[in-house]
Amino acid sequence: MKQVIFLILLIALSRQTSLSSKVDAVMAQMDKMANKNEFSKQLAGLIELKMLQSSYVEEVLKEIKVIRDQLIADQTIEDQEFAKKIGQLNVEIEILEIQTEKLAKELQRLNQQIADLNEDISKLIGTQQSQEKQLSTLNSKEEDIRNQYKLEIDSISQRTTNNIKSIDGLNEMIVKLQQAVFAEQSKTTILSQQHTKQYVDQLSNSLGPNHPITALVSVTTKFDVPTVTRIIQLLENIRDQRIQENAGADEYVTKITQSYQITLKEVTEVRERLSADYSRTIVTLKRRNEENTLSTKSRNQIQKDLPIALDLLQQYRNEREIVQSNYNLRTAKRENEVKIITQAYTIVAQQVKV
Numbered sequence: 001m002k003q004v005i006f007l008i009l010l011i012a013l014s015r016q017t018s019l020s021s022k023v024d025a026v027m028a029q030m031d032k033m034a035n036k037n038e039f040s041k042q043l044a045g046l047i048e049l050k051m052l053q054s055s056y057v058e059e060v061l062k063e064i065k066v067i068r069d070q071l072i073a074d075q076t077i078e079d080q081e082f083a084k085k086i087g088q089l090n091v092e093i094e095i096l097e098i099q100t101e102k103l104a105k106e107l108q109r110l111n112q113q114i115a116d117l118n119e120d121i122s123k124l125i126g127t128q129q130s131q132e133k134q135l136s137t138l139n140s141k142e143e144d145i146r147n148q149y150k151l152e153i154d155s156i157s158q159r160t161t162n163n164i165k166s167i168d169g170l171n172e173m174i175v176k177l178q179q180a181v182f183a184e185q186s187k188t189t190i191l192s193q194q195h196t197k198q199y200v201d202q203l204s205n206s207l208g209p210n211h212p213i214t215a216l217v218s219v220t221t222k223f224d225v226p227t228v229t230r231i232i233q234l235l236e237n238i239r240d241q242r243i244q245e246n247a248g249a250d251e252y253v254t255k256i257t258q259s260y261q262i263t264l265k266e267v268t269e270v271r272e273r274l275s276a277d278y279s280r281t282i283v284t285l286k287r288r289n290e291e292n293t294l295s296t297k298s299r300n301q302i303q304k305d306l307p308i309a310l311d312l313l314q315q316y317r318n319e320r321e322i323v324q325s326n327y328n329l330r331t332a333k334r335e336n337e338v339k340i341i342t343q344a345y346t347i348v349a350q351q352v353k354v
Contacts, residue, residue, distance in 0.1 A: 153257075
């Protein structure tokens with residue numbers, strides 16, 4: 001019995017000695033690993049603990065494989081999550097890049113459009129002011145033409161009326177003088193001094209006080225038949241001249257009326273064309289101002305939206321860089337850990353063959 005117990009103890013001691021030797025060998029190999037770090041140290045401590053707790057190296061290998069498989073599984077999950085996250089960020093970034101590019105181009109277009117509109121508006125204002133000045137000139141000219149025509153017609157009408165009165169007065173005087181000539185039998189003086197003043201007054205009313213005939217009669221002292229006959233002839237000439245003047249007045253009125261109507265028509269046609277151009281200028285100017293208001297409003301909105309969109313785009317880009325950087329760091333760390341575990345697995349597996 002004592003021999004059996006001793007044999008068992010001897011076997012156990014032998015196994016313990018063998019296991020201790022294997023642990024030392026594993027630790028020595030892991031201590032020589034090129035990429036030794038804190039993780040490799042922790043892994044070495046864990047392997048040492050597991051090998052001391054278990055009599056079979058195969059069990060330790062299983063646990064090492066479980067750790068490695070878990071790391072690979074974790075990496076697969078992170079790969080999927082990263083692909084999903086980075087895909088979403090890329091979509092958002094692409095959308096924002098398209099939007100910001102579109103906004104930038106639209107802003108450039110609006111700036112050019114507003115510049116063109118301002119130039120058009122400036123030219124239209126100049127055209128409007130010029131047309132207003134021309135219209136004012138034409139209106140004044142038309143008024144002057146109307147006033148001048150009215151003055152001329154009134155003047156002709158007044159001359160005609162005055163001529164009629166003068167003709168009536170001259171006829172009356174001529175008749176009286178003719179009657180006086182034939183009534184008087186004396187060959188030296190046919191008119192008395194009393195009649196002289198009466199005829200001078202009538203001549204002054206008919207011809208005016210400054211007329212040469214009036215002056216001639218007023219200074220005549222001898223009214224014999226030859227003198228009176230000569231006065232009658234002069235008066236008849238003046239009367240006939242005024243009758244002829246009145247006869248031509250209607251023709252002259254017709255002539256100046258035709259000329260007035262032609263001139264007025266020309267001015268009216270020019271004014272109507274200019275008024276139509278002016279109306280079109282006003283409509284165009286109003287439309288350009290409305291377009292400028294809308295374009296300016298759109299530009300102001302884009303000037304607010306574009307910086308916001310660019311800032312959001314930069315935030316997404318920064319987030320993508322952070323996600324990419326964190327993923328790269330974790331992936332590199334995990335790959336290193338898997339490499340270390342694989343090396344450790346190989347080291348421990350070598351002890352199975354010993």
